[in-house]
Amino acid sequence: MRNKTWKNLPGMIQARRSHCVVELDDKIYAIGGCEGRALSSVERYTTSDGWKFVNSLIDTRYCARAVALNGKIYTMGGYKNNKQIKSVECYNPDSNTWTSCADMKICHNLPGVAAQAAAHKGHIYVLSRCGAERYDPQQDTWSQICFLEVGPGLMTCVSLNNELWAIGGKSKSTDKSCVSVFDEENFCWVERWSLPESEVHNCFVVPESLLSSI
Incomplete structure (x- = not known):
């Protein structure tokens, strides 16, 4: 970023698209996806x-979401055999193993619009126009949270x-793409700003220090 240049890196072993990418411990993971098959x-x-x-x-899956949390990787939802799935898997890099976790409560993907996920304060949040839910890794449970009421458009x-x-x-x-923040105390979403661009992939x-050096 400091030099505003791109550097070519080695290609992946398996060609894939609609896969998850996540960073953990300075390593990049490419997870699932499809290439002619799931x-x-x-x-x-x-x-x-x-x-x-x-x-x-x-299990095979594509158009899923993945996040890193507490030294592990969680991948959620997506599609299998052209059908939406709610299943969740957790990867432990120390043992190089995947284990099944509790399923999400709902399927989040819509045609052309995938769900979004983020790790936040020790939990995993999955958001979509179908609903919103939160995962507690200590209890291995999902709970639905307040719905994010936004209209059509890509979201992250x-x-x-x-x-x-x-x-x-x-x-x-306003009929413009917006930025909202989750108010945990009042258990609601608060709209903060509008975006100049409508499509956010x-x-x-x-780090702010990195941006200030550009």
Whole structure:
């Protein structure tokens, strides 16, 4: 980012699309996806070894979501055999194993619009226009939270400054894409701002010191 340039890295072992990508302990994981068929394979990238396969998912899935939390990776939902699934799997890098977790309460994907997920204050949140729910890894339970009332449009979510942000989706009051924050005390979503662009495919949090050096 400092040089505003892209650098070519080694290609993945398995061609894949509609897969999950997540970073854990300075390693990049490419999870599932599809390429003519649904995939369960998972590969990990390190600067020293490049891409190497790790243990595969228990089940094939694509258009899923994945987050890193408490030293593990969780992948949720998506599709299998062209049908939505609610299943959840957890990867432990120390044992190189996947285990099944409690299913989500609802299927979140809509045609052309995938669910979004973020790790926030020790929980996992999954948001979509179908609903919103929160996972407690200590109890292995999902609970539904208040619905994020936004209209059509792509949406993503991220944890920043101890707040959970939902970015995208049309505001019902302004008809523009909006930014909302989850008010945990009052258990509701609060709309903060409108966005200059309507399509938000993804977002990332980077250190402010890195941005100031650009």
